[in-house]
Amino acid sequence: MHKRQRLSLKASERGKNLIKEARIKKIEQARNERIEVQGKIEKAWDIDEMFLREASKILEPHQNWDCVETYAVSLMTWRRFREAKPITAINFQAFCQVLVLNWEDVAENKADANRDLSEAPPLSNFYGRTQELTELQQWLIQERCRLVLIHGMGGIGKRALARYLVDKIANKYDCLIWLSLESAPQFQQILIKLVQFLSKSEKEEGDISQLMQYLHHQRCLIILDAWEEIIGNSKEDYTNYSVFVERVAKEVHKSCLLLLSRIKPQNIEILEGQLVRSKRLGVLTYEEAKEILIAEGLSGTSNELEEFSRRYSNPWILKKIAQNIRNVFNGDISPFMDVSIFVGDAVTEFLDKQFQPLSKAEINLIYWVALRRNTASWNQLLQDKKDFLTDAQLLQTLEDLIAKHSLLDKQIEELPLIYILDPVILKYTNERFIRENYQEINQVFKTEKINGSELFISHSFITEHPKDEELNQEQMRRIVKPIQKMLLAELRSQQQLEDKLRNILSLLQDRGLSQGYANQNILHLISACEQI
Incomplete structure (x- = not known):
């Protein structure tokens, strides 16, 4: 029994790629041989015309197709063929012959049609x-x-x-x-x-x-x-x-x-x-991250690979950092391990997109966790949020960041349970917090107006409950001093910076906000100026 002949054919996904590759090869060949259609081959229409002419010679070989305005097959049919849309079987086979392809390798079969x-x-x-x-x-x-x-x-x-x-x-x-x-x-x-x-x-x-x-x-x-x-x-x-x-x-x-x-x-x-x-989906395990690192062409000791995978456990970020290491260190992670958590422009842009759909309450909560450097318990967050969120709002926001957005995690090995950020997200959050505080304080310098929702009002730069001297020193080094340095670079005068910070203290008193975090944060910035 003869096979039933198919009246129309379309390219499979694999066939579509074969068409693309063969078309490029044919064009390059034509350019190399200096074959011209109507004087030029650079224009897209002229290139397509070359394929229409050759297909026409196959479909109607007795005609002279060298100097005509219309061909045996249309430009639209050629485009449908390239876009993997159905065309008549005879035209499909002619195009494949022009591209030196076996039409059966290009055409969609029954399995392809169902996928x-x-x-x-x-x-x-x-x-x-x-x-x-x-x-x-x-x-x-x-x-x-x-x-x-x-x-x-x-x-x-x-x-x-x-x-x-x-x-x-x-x-x-x-x-x-x-x-x-x-x-x-x-x-x-x-x-x-x-x-x-x-x-x-x-x-x-x-x-x-x-x-x-x-x-x-x-x-x-x-x-x-x-x-x-x-x-x-x-x-x-x-x-x-x-x-x-x-x-x-x-x-x-x-x-x-x-x-x-x-x-x-x-x-x-x-x-x-x-x-x-x-x-x-959570972060990669050490073994999973190690597999990717080796596949990406990176090398290092077992300890270095383990530490690297702990720092960069998101596959996209890991591969992006791996690209940096290949370019700069030829794939050797050893010199890179001397660098603290690295958050380049590409990773910053990537994380900006992750933060984009978050509410103000969600971002504020991430900042409260980041300020405590991944040591925040439920009771500490209750203290840190003060009147900015109700207890019910804090609970819901925590759940959303963990279950809905997957940006916050729990460390259940600790008692009491603590909430943590991935190391890269922690570094990004810290830099974002510094940048936003600098911008908001600088805006107050210029306008002498406080709207009451600034981060230096809602977040304590140096947490006091419970008292933790080691954490407080780290907060001074990672939060207070970087903000102070950015403000000083803007004003270029230590005395002018101190004067403007003291003016904010007066503005806070006028607004009745001197009892919150803001007063203490500004005093910490003044103290950082005095330590220079």
Whole structure:
């Protein structure tokens, strides 16, 4: 029996890359041989015209295609071919012949048609996360969970883990699609993509109920990446996303929705149960970080590698620092270990993005933890917050920073339990706190006005309860003196700086704020001036 001939063909994802590579090679070859179309080959249209002409010679070899205005195949068809969209089989095969490609290697097969990973990150080397992988496979394959959330701070490896997981379990599903929400698309756009994919392009659009029918009749895996990007969408649009997620979680069907998010959404937390699970990704273990360091081409003693992995336990940050070490020290971490925690421009920009969605209360709480240099207990935070947060607000903000944003952690080995920041985040937070205080105090110098919400009012530069001489000396060195030096560099006069700081004391008294942290903080800055 003859194979049924396919009337139309489209490139697979691999085929799309083959087309791109072959096209570049063909263009370079044409340039090297000085082949020109209508006098030039530099213009994009002229380059495309070269391919149209050669394909036309294959499709209709008896025609003279050297001096014509139209060809046997259109520019639009050529673009559809390159973009992996369906075109007639005869045109598809002609284009492949022009590019010296076997069309069967380029064309999408049945398995490819049921998978759409065009918006997924490329599959790359993957290290560690063995326990997380085992648990996720258990939820998706054995327990057949309907909704699974992988969440954690940016750069922690959610995408890499999910991409590796998907590759391992793809054959367990009838169809699989990965969609990115990074550009915060409207729900209707995502709905149309899902309906078209799951209906094999038989339907151009549909509603959530129709989509649920596809999930009921087929075993589908849908990955929605960067869920945090749509949380700030318009109320109506986010409601539509939420309705879809809730229906996936509650209705009976064969499929699974896998969400990747920096933030743990409240509605997912409410839905959690037997068939709805969430996995928070934490920092890398020493062994996992060591694997990445070696793969990144870094070398050092076991002690150096262990200390390095303790300092830089976020995969994105670790790889960025590894790049610095390769460039400067040729991959040897030994000289770099003499440097304190390093937070360069790229890491600062990365962490700025992590802090962007935080509320003022959340940032204030991170500062209170940072000021105590990762020794803050619940009772100490109760003292530090004073009247700026209620006890209930402090509890909720702590929970959000730990469970929702993954920016704060607990050290349960200590008694009483203490709250800690990752070493890089601690260093970044310290530098951010210094910079913001400098800017706010400098603004008061210029305007002689205090609005009452400045950081030097809400946060004590040197904590006093309980008294800790070693911590206080560190706070003087890491907080007070850097702020004082920045202000002095701005004014260029020690006497002028002292005068302006004493003027702030008068402004605080006028505003009735002299009993809080502000008065003591300004006195510490004056004391730092006097010690010069």
